[in-house]
Amino acid sequence: MHALKRWCCLCFMLLSVTGVYAQQAPPAISLKTLLEKVNQNAPSLVADSALIGIKQAQSTETHNNWLPNLRLNYQADVGTNNNTAGPYFGFGIVPSNSRGVRTQSNNSAVLTNLGIAALEWEVYNFGAYAAQNRVATAEVDSEEKKFAQAKYNLQAYTIGYYLQLLRLQDYLDIQAHNIKRNEQIRRSIQSLAKSGVRPGVDTSLAEAELSKSRLNYIELDNQLKQVQLKLSAISGLAYEGIVPDTTVEQALIAQMAAPAQLDADTAGHPAIGYYQSLLNASLQKEALVKKQYNPKIFLEGAYWGRGSSVDANDNFNALSTGWGFSRGNYLVGVGISYNLFDIRRKNLKRNTQRAATTYARKKLDEEKNLVALGLSQADVELNTARRRLQEIPNQLKAATAGYRQKLSLYKSGLTDIIELNAALNILYRAETDYAQAKYAYTSALFQKAVTGNRVNTVLNLLN
Structure with missing residues (x-):
């Protein structure tokens, strides 16, 4: 009777674990689809797009500054x-009273x-209107470029977390396999302990390892859900439905020669374009300073x-x-x-705007250097990740063979549970190293694509 209860309890636990790991997952969402959802629904982009509308309205207002004033x-x-004779300054508060001076007050x-x-x-006004219009147009362009940069940054943010989802999903799969291996070891130990081949303490050690692997699975599942929640906040999708497409990594690894063709598009880079627009706007404001103090007809x-x-x-x-x-x-x-003192005012204001232009130019140069540095770093990371991927299979193959040998020896009574667990941990580490190597490669590849403004080129490799 006692044995029957233990068998029922074991079956229940197995069914529970199987139910957790074998739940029917929702369909996977591609990275391209997720990026489209983010571009449509991200709250920060919705707010930034409203700023463009404000700048466009201000530009329209500026373009109508030429309209005359007709007051009724x-x-x-x-x-x-x-009235009485004598001059005075009105100061804007002395009322007018027309009529010649009388000999007596009435x-x-x-x-x-x-x-x-x-x-x-x-x-x-000698070009002041045109200069005002150019400044207004340049400010609209700057706001649009700022919006493009925000989309660019959010795109990089989304890709980064999507790749983390892939890595965590790999870790969960590895942990599920690890749980099954620990369950297999426990069943073998229970059978050997009953026959007296193995001591009962081995059963306790096996239970401890199994519990540890289950706890690791729970922690990894929590980390996965946290990343899903972050992506849900910017995409408008339910977090449970943000399931990564696990074929992405293999598809990119299979085309390992493609990254060599990712020539950077710095001319159309959103970050560089934004700082270029700030410089252009500052130059237009500098030209406006020269015009706004001209005579007016x-x-x-x-x-x-x-x-x-x-x-x-x-x-x-x-x-x-x-x-x-x-x-x-x-x-x-x-x-x-024309105000003659405007000559001095114009020079002072022009010097101030020139300082702003110098700052904008230096920020543009800084951004160009950062992009160039990012591309170099991405190339180094990509080469390192490629070499790591080429070496990892050797580690995984050796660790798998070692675990199988130790399991066979343990079942034959030729080794102990400590050495078997050590072999199991080596295999587990090799599997996680392989998952990390895949993540490092895809992450470096997208880092190069994002830094070089070639994300669509990489996304097309997934079709």
Whole structure:
């Protein structure tokens, strides 16, 4: 009866473990599909695209700065009409009171009304309008290039985590195989212990190794889900559905000669393009400084009508007679305006903008150097990973043969559980080293593709 209970418990545990490792997984998602989802749904890209709309609206606003001002004004006023001789500055707060000086003050109320249509148009400013438009266009281009750089960085982020998913999936598969090997060893030990060939302590050691391998599986599964959650946050997909396509690694390894054809596209590199756009915008602002302090030519015109309760004979009539316009006038003129002190202001502001241009140029040079360094590092990593992949099969083959020999010797009673576990650990390490070697190669390959702006070339190798 006791043996039956142990057998049932063993079957239940085996079925539980099998159920965990043999769950039907959702269909795999390709890297290209995941990148498309990220480009469509990433919250940061949605926000950045709104900034482009803001810059485009500001550009449209700037392109309409040439429009004239046509103001319509009307007012009706009640007050006195007394003047005295002498000049003064209005300061914008002294009301106007038209009429010659009287010999006596008259405090009788007067009703007047005034309607004005005034036009003011900066017809020509010696290229300032065109310079403003070029700056606005350059700022839109900078925002678009910044958005492209954000997509580029997010693309690299997505690829990095997708490759981590592949590596963790490999580790999970290896750990599942390790669990099965430990279960096989435990069953053999239990059989040998019952027949008295092996001591009972070997059973405890086998149980400990099996439990350890299960705990490792649980930890790896947790790490996999954490990466899935990070990709879910930027792709809008349910994290359970982000299952990597495990054929990616073998497909890229099978075409190991292809990376030699990945010539860098630095001219269209998003990071370099962004800093180039900042430099162009700064140069356009520098040109604007030269233009915005130039003379300005204005076209001005006005028509106005007036009415008053004071007549031409200086009679203060009833207030009601002040309604309506009794006089009308117009005025048209062309003027030019230039502030001589703007010469000094222009030089100071131009020096400031030149410093900004110098900074933008140095940042562009820095980015070019970083890209060149990244390409060199990627080449070194790729060559190292290729050599490692060529050597790893020897380690894996030897470790597999060693484990099989130790297992056979153990079953024959010619070695102990310690040496068998050591052989098993060597095999496990060789398998994980192989998974790490595959990850290192694909990671280095995509690093070179991302740094050299050739991601689509590598993605096409997966078709």
